[in-house]
Amino acid sequence: MIKARIDGFAVGTRHGLVAHKAIRRRILKVWEARTEQEEAHGREWYAEANVMVREMAKRYRVKTDIVAGVLAVLSPGRVWEANLLDTHRVLTAHYAGRALPLVGTYGRRNMEKAERLLAGNAWLDVVPDTSVKVRAFRACILDPGCDLVVVDRHASRMAIGRETPDGLYQVVADCIAAVASELGLVPHQLQAVTWLVWRRMA
Numbered sequence: 001m002i003k004a005r006i007d008g009f010a011v012g013t014r015h016g017l018v019a020h021k022a023i024r025r026r027i028l029k030v031w032e033a034r035t036e037q038e039e040a041h042g043r044e045w046y047a048e049a050n051v052m053v054r055e056m057a058k059r060y061r062v063k064t065d066i067v068a069g070v071l072a073v074l075s076p077g078r079v080w081e082a083n084l085l086d087t088h089r090v091l092t093a094h095y096a097g098r099a100l101p102l103v104g105t106y107g108r109r110n111m112e113k114a115e116r117l118l119a120g121n122a123w124l125d126v127v128p129d130t131s132v133k134v135r136a137f138r139a140c141i142l143d144p145g146c147d148l149v150v151v152d153r154h155a156s157r158m159a160i161g162r163e164t165p166d167g168l169y170q171v172v173a174d175c176i177a178a179v180a181s182e183l184g185l186v187p188h189q190l191q192a193v194t195w196l197v198w199r200r201m202a
Contacts, residue, residue, distance in 0.1 A: 023159045023175040030158050030194045031179070033201065042193030043185070047144040052084070060091040065142060066117050067091065072138035073113040073127060075152075077105030094118050132169055140188045149173035149187045158198045 034042075053071065057064040071087045078086065086103035090111075093100050100118075104110050116126045127134055136148040149155075151172045156163050159172045173187075180190035 020171065020175070023172065024179050026159055026161075027175055027179050027190070027194060030197050030201070031183070031190065034193055034197050038196040038200070039193050042196050043189045045192035045196075046140045046146075046188050049141045050144050053141055056087065056091060060095045062091060062094070062118070065123070065138075068138045068141045069117045069123050069126070070114045071141065072134045073110050073117065074104045075134065075137055076110065090114055090118075136173075144188075145186065147177070147187055149176045150191055151176070152195070154195050154198045154202075155191055157202075158194055 053068045054064050057067045070090060071083060074086045075083045089101050089103055100111065100115055102111055113126050133151055136150045139148050140146045140150055151169050153163050155176065156172055159175060160168065176191055177187040180187040183190060
């Protein structure tokens with residue numbers, strides 16, 4: 001039995017990671033602090049992101065799944081507004097046949113992934129299966145009915161008080177999914193609503 005201690009309580013793992021009640025209570029506390037506007041916006045956040053990606057795909061004549069992939073690989077460490085701007089800059093350069101600008105938080109590392117996607121490389125060949133958040137982000141944007149959970153730094157801090165350490169990503173994801181089920185929501189809807197609330201409260 002492996003145990004990891006988070007802010008004074010333990011999360012145990014046996015045959016997979018187990019969602020802890022204390023984390024679920026933290027998630028519910030943030031959910032309960034939502035405004036009507038935050039709930040309405042959060043429920044539709046990924047559906048609206050899907051529309052934005054489709055519009056960019058049409059504008060820049062790039063397949064929708066590639067646009068979503070570029071957006072996702074450039075997302076780590078970026079606020080949503082900057083992530084959108086970065087993606088527009090990259091797609092503008094690609095459409096014009098110019099060298100891609102260096103954007104994002106992590107320099108060349110994620111730009112190389114964007115370049116490979118735009119060059120026609122397959123998504124699963126570009127993004128390793130260890131990039132769980134990035135894969136989930138792309139999947140939820142492409143399919144607003146997706147049941148995957150995006151655990152970014154905001155979701156992690158909301159759930160466990162700090163950024164997710166190795167091995168606990170799935171614990172947080174499982175907790176968000178469990179609470180979402182109780183509330184009658186798709187997991188990414190709960191994640192998006194609490195993301196809005198957490199950013200306001202932080």
